[in-house]
Structure formats: C-alpha cells, structure tokens
Amino acid sequence: xxxxxxxxxxxxxxxxxxxxxxxxxxxxxxxxxxxxxxxxxxxxxxxxxxxxxxxxxxxxxxxxxxxxxxxxxxxxxxxxxxxxxxxxxxxxxxxxxxxxxxxxxxxxxxxxxxxxxxxxxxxxxxxxxxxxxxxxxxxxxxxxxxxxxxxxxxxxxxxxxxxxxxxxxxxxxxxxxxxxxxxxxxxxxxxxxxxxxxxxxxxxxxxxxxxxxxxxxxxxxxxxxxxxxxxxxxxxxxxxxxxxxxxxxxxxxxxxxxxxxxxxxxx
Amino acid sequence: xxxxxxxxxxxxxxxxxxxxxxxxxxxxxxxxxxxxxxxxxxxxxxxxxxxxxxxxxxxxxxxxxxxxxxxxxxxxxxxxxxxxxxxxxxxxxxxxxxxxxxxxxxxxxxxxxxxxxxxxxxxxxxxxxxxxxxxxxxxxxxxxxxxxxxxxxxxxxxxxxxxxxxxxxxxxxxxxxxxxxxxxxxxxxxxxxxxxxxx
Numbered sequence: 001x002x003x004x005x006x007x008x009x010x011x012x013x014x015x016x017x018x019x020x021x022x023x024x025x026x027x028x029x030x031x032x033x034x035x036x037x038x039x040x041x042x043x044x045x046x047x048x049x050x051x052x053x054x055x056x057x058x059x060x061x062x063x064x065x066x067x068x069x070x071x072x073x074x075x076x077x078x079x080x081x082x083x084x085x086x087x088x089x090x091x092x093x094x095x096x097x098x099x100x101x102x103x104x105x106x107x108x109x110x111x112x113x114x115x116x117x118x119x120x121x122x123x124x125x126x127x128x129x130x131x132x133x134x135x136x137x138x139x140x141x142x143x144x145x146x147x148x149x150x151x152x153x154x155x156x157x158x159x160x161x162x163x164x165x166x167x168x169x170x171x172x173x174x175x176x177x178x179x180x181x182x183x184x185x186x187x188x189x190x191x192x193x194x195x196x197x198x199x200x201x202x203x204x205x206x207x208x209x210x211x212x213x214x215x216x217x218x219x220x221x222x223x224x225x226x227x228x229x230x231x232x233x234x235x236x237x238x239x240x241x242x243x244x245x246x247x248x249x250x251x252x253x254x255x256x257x258x259x260x261x262x263x264x265x266x267x
Numbered sequence: 268x269x270x271x272x273x274x275x276x277x278x279x280x281x282x283x284x285x286x287x288x289x290x291x292x293x294x295x296x297x298x299x300x301x302x303x304x305x306x307x308x309x310x311x312x313x314x315x316x317x318x319x320x321x322x323x324x325x326x327x328x329x330x331x332x333x334x335x336x337x338x339x340x341x342x343x344x345x346x347x348x349x350x351x352x353x354x355x356x357x358x359x360x361x362x363x364x365x366x367x368x369x370x371x372x373x374x375x376x377x378x379x380x381x382x383x384x385x386x387x388x389x390x391x392x393x394x395x396x397x398x399x400x401x402x403x404x405x406x407x408x409x410x411x412x413x414x415x416x417x418x419x420x421x422x423x424x425x426x427x428x429x430x431x432x433x434x435x436x437x438x439x440x441x442x443x444x445x446x447x448x449x450x451x452x453x454x455x456x457x458x459x460x461x462x463x464x465x466x
Contacts, residue, residue: 009334009336016343016346123435123437
C-alpha cells in the first residue's frame with residue numbers, strides 16, 4: 001500500500017476545498033447585495049405557502065413589499081391577526097386589527113332542491129361549462145355549477161363538492177380569495193368569519209322564475225327587510241343582502257324567510 | 268465541426284438525458300406543470316450544465332490527471348459544481364437581478380441535480396479528455412453539456428405543454444395525479460426512441 005497516495009489525495013482534495021471556500025468567501029464579500037434585515041425577519045414570520053393570496057408573487061415578494069412599506073403589515077390573509085401583529089412589531093407600527101374572513105358560496109341549490117334543464121357531458125370545469133350555450137345544466141343560471149373549479153384552485157383543501165354544490169369549510173379557509181377569482185358565476189364572497197346570517201342565493205330573477213328553478217332560492221319577497229329592526233337587510237334586484245356591519249345577529253330575518261335561504265351559521 | 272454537431276445532436280435527442288438515460292427525473296416531474304416555469308428551469312439547467320462541464324473538464328485534465336487522482340472525480344466534481352452554482356448565483360444577484368429573478372429558486376435546486384453530475388462524469392467516460400483529444404476536449408465537453416441540457420429543456424417543455432392540456436381532461440380516478448404523468452413520460456420516451464436511428 002502506498003501511503004503517499006493517501007496523503008496526496010487528502011492534500012489535493014483539501015487544497016481544492018480550501019480554494020473553493022476562499023473563492024466563495026471572497027465572492028460573497030465582492031458581490032454582497034444590501035438587503036433590509038427587516039425583510040428577512042418578516043419573511044421568517046410569513047407562512048411560506050406561497051399561495052399568492054396577498055396579491056404578490058409569493059411570501060418572499062410580500063416580505064420585500066412589507067419591508068419597503070409598500071404593503072400593509074396585515075397584508076397576509078393566511079397568517080391573519082397573529083402574524084400581522086408580529087410583523088407590525090418588527091416594522092414598528094400599530095397593527096390595525098383585521099377581521100378574520102372566510103369564503104362563502106352564495107348558493108344552496110343542492111341536487112334535491114334545484115332542477116335541471118339539460119345534461120352536460122363536457123369538460124368538468126366551471127370555466128369551460130359557462131361557455132356552452134345555456135351556461136349550465138341547472139335551470140338557475142346564477143347558482144353553483146358544481147364542476148368544482150373552486151375546489152381545484154383552493155390551496156388549503158377548504159372547499160369540497162357536497163350534494164352538487166361547493167361548500168366551504170370555514171375552519172380550513174384562509175380567505176386567500178383564489179376561489180372568488182376562479183368562480184365564473186362570481187358566486188363566492190369573502191364574509192366575516194363571525195357573521196351569523198348569510199344569504200345563500202345569488203339569483204336576480206323574479207320570484208316566479210326562482211321558484212320554477214329551485215326550492216332554495218331568494219324570491220325577493222322583502223319579508224326579511226321588513227323583519228330587520230336595524231336596517232341591515234336590503235333587497236335589490238330581487239335578492240336580499242345582509243350588511244354584516246349593521247347585523248347584530250338577532251335572527252329575525254332567517255325566521256321570516258319563506259324559502260329558508262338565509263343561512264344560520266353556528267360558530 | 269461535424270464531430271461537434273454529432274455530439275450535440277446525440278446528446279440532445281438520441282441519448283436524451285431524461286427520456287433515455289433517466290437522469291434528472293425529479294425536476295422533470297416536479298417542475299413540469301406549466302410551460303413557463305418549465306422553460307425557466309430548462310434555462311437554468313442549460314446555464315449550469317454548460318458552465319460546470321467546462322470547469323469540471325479543466326479540473327479533471329489539469330489537476331486530477333496530473334496527480335493521478337482520477338478515482339476522486341466524483342467527490343471533486345460535486346464540490347466544484349456546488350461551489351460554481353453558488354458563485355454564479357451570487358454573481359447574478361449582483362449584476363443581473365432580472366435574470367436572477369427569472370431563474371429564481373431553480374438555480375440552487377440544480378446544485379444537487381444528478382443530471383449535472385451525470386454529464387460531467389460522462390464527459391470523462393466518453394474520453395473527452397486532454398490526453399485523448401487535446402484542447403478540443405474542452406470544446407467537446409462544453410458541447411456535450413450544452414446538448415444534454417438542451418435535451419432536458421426540450422423534454423421538460425414538451426412535458427409541461429402536455430400536462431397543461433391534461434389538466435382539463437376527464438381522467439379516470441385511479442390515473443389522476445402521478446400515474447397519468449408517468450404514463451405521459453413513458454409515451455414520450457417511446458417517441459424519443461425513434462431518434463435512435465439518427466446517428
């Protein structure tokens with residue numbers, strides 16, 4: 001066995017390693033790019049899903065935007081209040097309290113309640129289905145098409161198809177807004193997580209047409225508007241709308257609703 | 268010149284790095300969801316492999332052969348490639364933030380890609396060395412590296428194009444996700460097998 005071979009091998013590898021190391025250290029000093037140290041701290045607080053819910057290209061991009069003052073400290077919808085506060089502390093500003101939101105599908109037209117007018121055998125994607133003449137296989141053109149485009153875009157597995165309509169799991173929902181953008185019927189809305197009463201219909205048709213299409217639609221009878229003592233419910237274009245700022249959660253509207261389309265959330 | 272063209276075509280199409288040698292399958296399956304990101308990945312791979320073939324070729328010919336340490340090629344090449352990618356990343360970050368942004372996370376990912384190490388080891392195996400070819404060895408190594416990386420880019424971009432279309436297809440449940448992707452890769456490999464008569 002040639003001991004010199006071992007020594008020279010170790011020596012050469014060692015020298016190469018050392019040279020490479022010095023080269024990298026030199027390069028790091030030479031090509032050093034100034035970054036805001038707050039940017040790195042903010043980045044370490046962000047969730048790191050890179051969901052893009054904030055509107056930036058990812059968590060890195062949002063961290064840079066927050067550090068430069070371009071974005072709000074509570075801009076991350078996923079991290080919510082807790083992350084917003086921690087970031088505000090780093091940035092040295094007051095955190096405005098943000099209300100936790102959740103996505104909500106404004107349709108209750110499950111398979112047993114809504115009626116069909118045709119059969120659709122095309123691509124199982126809502127954005128494809130709406131370009132077919134007639135828009136949807138259901139009689140109601142405003143409601144959930146039920147091909148699950150929102151289910152596919154949700155990065156948090158918070159939407160599922162239940163009985164032919166999309167249903168949001170509010171606990172899993174991070175209110176990133178991807179489904180809101182994806183729905184071709186603009187059916188999904190971000191509502192406060194705590195809001196108790198929500199109108200589960202999107203139809204602007206008159207009462208007769210709604211009744212013909214679906215058992216769970218808003219017929220625009222204005223019973224809820226009259227029942228509300230706080231002026232939180234308004235009916236426009238044959239559709240009730242609840243202002244969550246004014247709503248105190250008394251439940252008078254849901255009680256009076258003849259089609260039971262005002263949903264009572266228990267949370 | 269003719270020799271270099273043959274090396275290029277051979278590396279890019281006939282012995283396609285992904286589809287007939289099964290190198291670099293991880294990014295091939297992982298980063299092939301969209302044509303845009305697939306093309307960025309391909310660009311980063313071309314960049315890194317071309318540079319590291321040149322560096323590895325020089326180090327092999329003038330350091331390892333000289334000290335009769337050819338058996339250490341694997342460990343030295345890993346060291347050199349990792350350092351080189353780091354260096355290139357720092358250099359790009361300083362001088363060309365646009366390109367750095369475009370390559371993004373893919374540049375450091377490639378550091379540990381077996382396709383990169385595979386190419387430089389193959390360069391030695393195919394005897395593109397100073398002892399065999401003189402200074403032309405450097406050119407042959409670089410051309411082989413570039414061709415291989417171009418082959419990778421071709422494969423991953425085609426794959427991404429197919430996957431973008433598959434996304435809207437009504438795929439039977441058992442085939443959804445990874446199985447349909449692997450089947451696609453399999454059919455692509457069969458198609459690329461047709462190039463084997465080219466040279």
